[in-house]
Amino acid sequence: MATTIGIWIAAGLTLFIYSFLYKDNPFYKFAEHLYVGITAGYWLIYTWAYTIQPMLLDPIIKNKEFILIIPAFFGVIMLTRWFPSISWLSRWSIAFTVGIGAGLGVTGSIQGFILPQLKSTILPLTGLNFATFNNLLIIFGVFTTLVYFYFSREHKGLLGHTAKVGMTFIMIAFGASFGYTVMARISLLIGRIYFLMFDWIGMMFGK
Amino acid sequence: MKKNLVLLLLSLTLLFSFSFAQEQASGGTDLNPNAISSETERLGSMLQLSDIPNDGGGGIEINWTLNDSLSNYFITIIRREGNIKKIVASDLLASSGQVRDVNSDENKSNVKDGTEYFYTAVLSEYAVSQEILDYLVCDSLDMEAMTIADANQVYLISDESGPVKSKASWFNLERLTVLISAIIITFLFLLYLQLARKGKELYIRKIxxxxxxxxxxxxxxxxxxxxxxxxxxxxxxxxxxxxxxxxxxxxxxxxxxxxxxxxxxxxxxxxxxxxxxxxxxxxxxxxxxxxxxxxxxxxxxxxxxxxxxxxxxxxxxxxxxxxxxxxxxxxxxxxxxxxxxxxxxxxxxxxxxxxxxxxxxxxxxxxxxxxxxxxxxxxxxKDPLMLSSIAAEDVMKVIIIIILLIGLILGILGPGMHIEFFDKLFNLLIEIL
The missing domain is CATH 3.40.50 (Rossmann fold)
Structure with missing residues (x-):
């Protein structure tokens, strides 16, 4: 019985959301508000259960890790935004978080993107064969794409032509990525249609 | 008719033997620590222990090499700290050759820096049961024993290796390239910031x-x-x-x-x-x-x-x-x-x-x-000071392009034309990165 009710609710909400394809309507609005409200509430509980309690309260109370009071203080002063006279205190937390993100981003990008990308582009060219052609294409593609992202000179003459070739490489990569992702999305659509056809309509006809 | 009867009897015998074998296999796991098989071989002190290099401490690296006849065996590693024993890893393929005793999401190893640890390996032909795992960490297990056995199989026990201590490293030398790159980037940013302050005109192309x-x-x-x-x-x-x-x-x-x-x-x-x-x-x-x-x-x-x-x-x-x-x-x-x-x-x-x-x-x-x-x-x-960051980034891109071109030339002369000197340089460049 509970499964039947669940399937009816899921099917109804799926159709409500799909009704957006026609135009905005009260059914879509209902599903949208329900979805947004439920997820906002869910994340509140999730934050409590998976962040505040296990990572702050439990270590302080059970393990006496009082050092955690410092990040807790930064969290609490975010709430000072409710009081205009001391709302400037919340900027400390924001500055701290943004600073950490930007700082870690520097070494993170070097270690995670720049060096591995460079390493993967330095490829051997071993004679006249398809592997060599493939490797040469990768090296040439990376080189021209890097030129496209050169900002300190106007893109004209040789630089402009090279940048255009780089843009062509970028667009070819985007085309491939687009097709790949569309295929993945179609499989999601198939999953939803399968649910409506077999789990929902199939259930009505007792199949 | 006779032929059918013989076939029936043969099938029944086979079925009976199969059932009996299964019963034996799923039988009890009564421990028999004194059972020593003469066919087992002495493992000796097979584990090589070392502190994990370039880490923040709290980790031991355990390596081993085995002859081919044991490569399909499973290995279980026991750690001893004083009288306290702990299973570090169980049912690993012995051919893997390495395991690290470190904290992970699934397993809190709690290796403490400066503490002496001893490690022992247990090899088995099949996966180890929970009873045996419990027995391996109990006080009554004689760590000098070469083997133990239960109803299913014989377990080969290595000599205890150790002591080994973990320690934290001041520098992660594997990330030296990252440090050098960060220093170059910082230097370039400061240089162009200084140039912008002195009034150098910096350009940014149309976006x-x-x-x-x-x-x-x-x-x-x-x-x-x-x-x-x-x-x-x-x-x-x-x-x-x-x-x-x-x-x-x-x-x-x-x-x-x-x-x-x-x-x-x-x-x-x-x-x-x-x-x-x-x-x-x-x-x-x-x-x-x-x-x-x-x-x-x-x-x-x-x-x-x-x-x-x-x-x-x-x-x-x-x-x-x-x-x-x-x-x-x-x-x-x-x-x-x-x-x-x-x-x-x-x-x-x-x-x-x-x-x-x-x-x-x-x-x-x-x-x-x-x-x-x-x-x-x-x-x-279009703040001149902020434009300096774009100029510094562009210089970094030029450096990357130069490294790429050097790699291209070395890739042709080394692996392509088989000139040993360039081949070594090509491999060195990849290693540095």
């Missing part, structure tokens, strides 16, 4: 998507419609979100100058708070703090598709004249961009997520690709 910002804000104002600025589903620690917030500052300033309205639906509460600060400051800078309304920068939800549904609904009801999608986007990118397109808004998108950029290119009027987005805030402000 077409950003020239359209003024057009988009102006068009919305003329139509009497608000502007919607979507920062995506990143956190304030994500670089694209930080870049999106910087662009938000510049766009908000234009919005205040044109006396129009900006809506910023947010995914994360901290991003929302930061966006409120950014917009407030921009409005104040433009001399119109009275136009700032903090309720225009609102929290939606922290669920990816809940956020997409909420923003889509808002787009349809508020009908913004311009939509900016600047930040970190994932699967919701096309849902948002398509809705913006359907309401006829001028759309300027930007992200570093290469998987989402094709959707923005397809559905938006202008797209800032990757680093163009990072350069956007500099481009919009």
């Amino acid at each position: 077409s998507g950003l020239d359209a910002v003024e057009e988009a804000v102006g068009r919305s104002t003329e139509m009497g419609k608000p502007i919607m600025y979507i920062l995506g589903i990143g956190y304030v620690t994500d670089i694209p979100t930080i870049a999106g917030l910087t662009i938000l500052g510049r766009v908000s300033k234009k919005v205040a100058e044109y006396e129009t309205k900006i809506l910023v639906p947010s995914y994360d509460p901290v991003v929302m708070t930061t966006a409120q600060e950014v917009v407030k400051e921009a409005f104040t800078e433009a001399g119109r703090p009275d136009l700032y309304n903090k309720n225009d920068i609102m929290y939606i939800t922290q669920d990816q598709f809940g956020y997409a549904a909420g923003v889509d609904g808002m787009m349809l009801r508020e009908k913004p004249g311009a939509v900016f999608l600047q930040g970190l986007f994932f699967a919701e990118s096309l849902i948002l961009a398509e809705t913006g397109h359907s309401i006829g808004a001028i759309q300027i998108a930007g992200t570093t997520e290469t998987a989402q950029l094709p959707f923005f290119v397809a559905a938006c009027d202008y797209t800032l690709i990757g680093e163009e987005m990072m350069a956007a805030s500099v481009y919009l402000q």
